[in-house]
Amino acid sequence: MSAFQPECESTELRARVDSFVRTEVIPAEAALDAGGADRAVALRGLRDSARGAGLWALPLPAELGGGGLTFQQYAALAESEGASDHGPAALGSAPLLDVLMLGRYGGARVREEYLGGLVSGELRSCYAMTEPDVPGSAPLLTRTRAEPRPDGGWSVTGRKWFTSGADGADLVTVMARTGGTAGDREGLTLFAVPTGSPGFRVVRELPVFGASGQYEIALDRVLVPADHVLGRGDDALAIAGERLALGRTLRCLRWLGQAQRAFELMCERAATRDGSHGPLAGNQLVQQHVFDALLALRTTRPLVHEAVALIAAGQDARTEVGLAKVAAARMLQQVADSAIQVYGAAGLGPDTALPSLFRGGRAARILDGPDELHITSVARRVLRDHGWAPGSPIRG
CATH class of the missing domain: 1.20.140.10 (Butyryl-CoA Dehydrogenase, subunit A, domain 3)
Structure with a gap:
């Protein structure tokens, strides 16, 4: 490690995270990479150990059961945690982006139904923006569409791919066009879509150089309640x-x-x-x-x-x-x-x-x-x- 070190209230905490990843997570990588039942058993054991060591969900909100570290405090630990691709999942920080996004922009129902479970590890979430026929760097060209329904909800249809962790996720955040045409900055909305909804399916896995974790998903007239829209509805970008x-x-x-x-x-x-x-x-x-x-x-x-x-x-x-x-x-x-x-x-x-x-x-x-x-x-x-x-x- 270099002499440059970011600010951290606890050098001891950073050392504990580093030790946990080196002695617990890295030796379990073969089982974690194998997927299936082997991965589930190994990950469950690591998560139990992380909780017992007081290292669970360190950057997630304390009021939801996390460690309550600020982003800058967590940054001092994230390098050690990330030495293994499986570190964030094993130590409970993997849903950080979704927890922050849903906490800030999700409605009361979404927050109540999902945030606690995401922090505890009982639920999983993913984020779907990139599409097969559109450059991933051009969200304005999004083709997935959401049509309004008489009950105030939405019907979402489209395809997404390179969606990390879609297999086994309970909730997926989907960007869809609700108005305008391709290229317009207006008319894009983010929806929190329960993956158990009729019409949602995981199409296939997309191995990256042989590694698992990325998926293609499809939504065929998936019904999404009005209170599952994130933000104001027009601030998706x-x-x-x-x-x-x-x-x-x-x-x-x-x-x-x-x-x-x-x-x-x-x-x-x-x-x-x-x-x-x-x-x-x-x-x-x-x-x-x-x-x-x-x-x-x-x-x-x-x-x-x-x-x-x-x-x-x-x-x-x-x-x-x-x-x-x-x-x-x-x-x-x-x-x-x-x-x-x-x-x-x-x-x-x-x-x-x-x-x-x-x-x-x-x-x-x-x-x-x-x-x-x-x-x-x-x-x-x-x-x-x-x-x-x-x-x-x-x-x-």
């Missing part, structure tokens, strides 16, 4: 933007933890593995991998925590989140790739977490907005601040 900024930053924190894990594996391999001319650590090309990986980690971490600080302060963090997201995704892919190179053939097989970490790094550059989207958005914002007007005439 604002709610989604708030969620995306927070979600991307959380992912960055977890990617830091995964990259740190890959870095430690690489260094341990270099220090203990002998090549034809002695320890790998004595090879300058191996030293180059170590240096470049450490540089990527140390330069990315402050970018991520700058975004955290701005979000926590309620300030505009679009530029900082864009910078952090691109930097952290690239960093994870780079560090995992270097670690695999140092490991050689062993880094490609099932005996280390490196294939999983590399897969996550590559997917990170597309999920939650591809690199190109963030690069363009940040650059255009900065240039506008310097007087550039898109479409301005060429100066002679």
